[in-house]
Amino acid sequence: MRALDAVGHALAVAGSMTWQITWSLILGFTLSAIVQAVIRRQTITRLLGSDKPRAIALATGLGAASSSCSYAAVALARALFRRGANFTAAMAFEIASTNLVIELGIILALLLSWQFTLAEFVGGPIMIILMAVAFRLFVRARLIDAARQQADKGLAGSMEGHAAMDMSIKSSGGFWHRLGSRDGYTSVSHIFVMEWAAVLRDIVGGLLIAGAIAAWVPDSFWQSLFLTGHPLAAKLWGPLIGPVISMLSFVCSIGNVPLAAVLWNGGISFGGVIAFIFADLIIIPILVIYRKYYGTRMMLTLLGIFYATMVAGGYIVEFLFGGLGLIPTERTAKVTDTGIQWNYTTVLNIIFLLLAAALLVRFFRSGGGPMLKMMDGNPDSQDHQHAHAGPAGHEHDHAGAPPGGAMRPAQQGGPT
Numbered sequence: 001m002r003a004l005d006a007v008g009h010a011l012a013v014a015g016s017m018t019w020q021i022t023w024s025l026i027l028g029f030t031l032s033a034i035v036q037a038v039i040r041r042q043t044i045t046r047l048l049g050s051d052k053p054r055a056i057a058l059a060t061g062l063g064a065a066s067s068s069c070s071y072a073a074v075a076l077a078r079a080l081f082r083r084g085a086n087f088t089a090a091m092a093f094e095i096a097s098t099n100l101v102i103e104l105g106i107i108l109a110l111l112l113s114w115q116f117t118l119a120e121f122v123g124g125p126i127m128i129i130l131m132a133v134a135f136r137l138f139v140r141a142r143l144i145d146a147a148r149q150q151a152d153k154g155l156a157g158s159m160e161g162h163a164a165m166d167m168s169i170k171s172s173g174g175f176w177h178r179l180g181s182r183d184g185y186t187s188v189s190h191i192f193v194m195e196w197a198a199v200l201r202d203i204v205g206g207l208l209i210a211g212a213i214a215a216w217v218p219d220s221f222w223q224s225l226f227l228t229g230h231p232l233a234a235k236l237w238g239p240l241i242g243p244v245i246s247m248l249s250f251v252c253s254i255g256n257v258p259l260a261a262v263l264w265n266g267g268i269s270f271g272g273v274i275a276f277i278f279a280d281l282i283i284i285p286i287l288v289i290y291r292k293y294y295g296t297r298m299m300l301t302l303l304g305i306f307y308a309t310m311v312a313g314g315y316i317v318e319f320l321f322g323g324l325g326l327i328p329t330e331r332t333a334k335v336t337d338t339g340i341q342w343n344y345t346t347v348l349n350i351i352f353l354l355l356a357a358a359l360l361v362r363f364f365r366s367g368g369g370p371m372l373k374m375m376d377g378n379p380d381s382q383d384h385q386h387a388h389a390g391p392a393g394h395e396h397d398h399a400g401a402p403p404g405g406a407m408r409p410a411q412q413g414g415p416t
Helices: 002-038 041-047 053-065 070-082 087-099 100-111 114-138 141-151 162-163 177-180 182-216 220-226 231-249 254-268 270-282 284-294 295-321 344-365 369-373
Strands: 395-398
Touching: 002 053, 002 100, 002 177, 002 182, 002 254, 002 344, 041 053, 041 344, 053 070, 053 087, 053 114, 070 087, 070 182, 070 270, 070 284, 087 114, 087 141, 087 270, 100 114, 114 270, 141 284, 177 182, 182 254, 182 344, 182 369, 220 254, 231 254, 231 270, 231 295, 254 270, 270 284, 270 295, 270 395, 284 295, 295 344
Parallel strands: none
Antiparallel strands: none
16 A cells, blocks of 8 residues: 555656646747748758857757757767768757757746756857867867768667658748748648657656656655765765766656756755756667767767766856856755646646647648658668658658658768
8 A cells, every 4th residue: 555655646746747847848849840840951961061169059059949859869960960960060969959949948947947947058058169179179080980980871779760850841931931831830730749759758757757756765865865965065076976867867858857856856966957957868778879870989989078078067057156146045846746726837738738739630630640650760761761741732851852752872971
């Protein structure tokens, strides 16, 4: 009976957090889908041809506008690299597309506080700058050449099919004309549903893990682990241990945020929370994918540079926000089982669930259903080399594929 009560408590906490963030997830993914609908993959690849500051800045901005789950972001970064994008720029794009996205910022504000949202959008570019500098100083051209040779083998990782799909609007005209068209509605609905399908596993997993940890792990354990009795040591330790916990949690992308809220209530430092969230790109399953994509040496290089820059970014955020007096003094992240109440959250959830339903109906009516079966496929296979056209005549080309034709061969020997 006690075990059932414990499970019920954990599920209640997870359910409460789910209800708190539902509307924000739908809003974030809708806005992201609108942006992605008007930005074409060919444009992104063309702009990421070097590791100069302008290209890195563009990669960061385009990545933030091209929201993806971590697995899809990693697959898309390889696709861009194979088509000629600079490796460092592709990594900047990858980081931004998981850590600088609208929905992540909204959920951080809801579950933690606005200070964490600000810290994420300050710390993310800092981490990208540090990463770019580290690659320029320590990564040699021969290692990138070897990574390109491995990437061109086309070994499948995860969410390959999703990353290969270019679902942007193909019709011409201005922004509002294209967005308000029938094709625009179809494109937004397809991107919205596919993004949800890509991250649903992580979101559900993150909420369940966070609920279980909040319900079952005593505060004394976290206080001991995070050295809460020693303020300076806690600030120094938090960014070091945060990414390690993230690596071992096997949860990435937005699914990290509920667990981050639990860790914050447990006593981890402010910078430790930010470093923990950054580390969605070095969880163990993704490290295995890096090894397939780029080889063992590059996988270890990415692990070392990403970890070091995540820790450094956490330290900078910790002491910068501490100096400005922006670190919250209360540890009151929303991880309780308060249940559903008639308040603004419920009203917003109803409104945005209706919006999600409308997009979901459009997705299936416009022929989007078969795309779900292709999400985890190999983009180099014959099944993924065609353009998908729904009944409305709206085409979705796989990355690098001309409408109605086969995928172009990957570019060789692009800028490094």
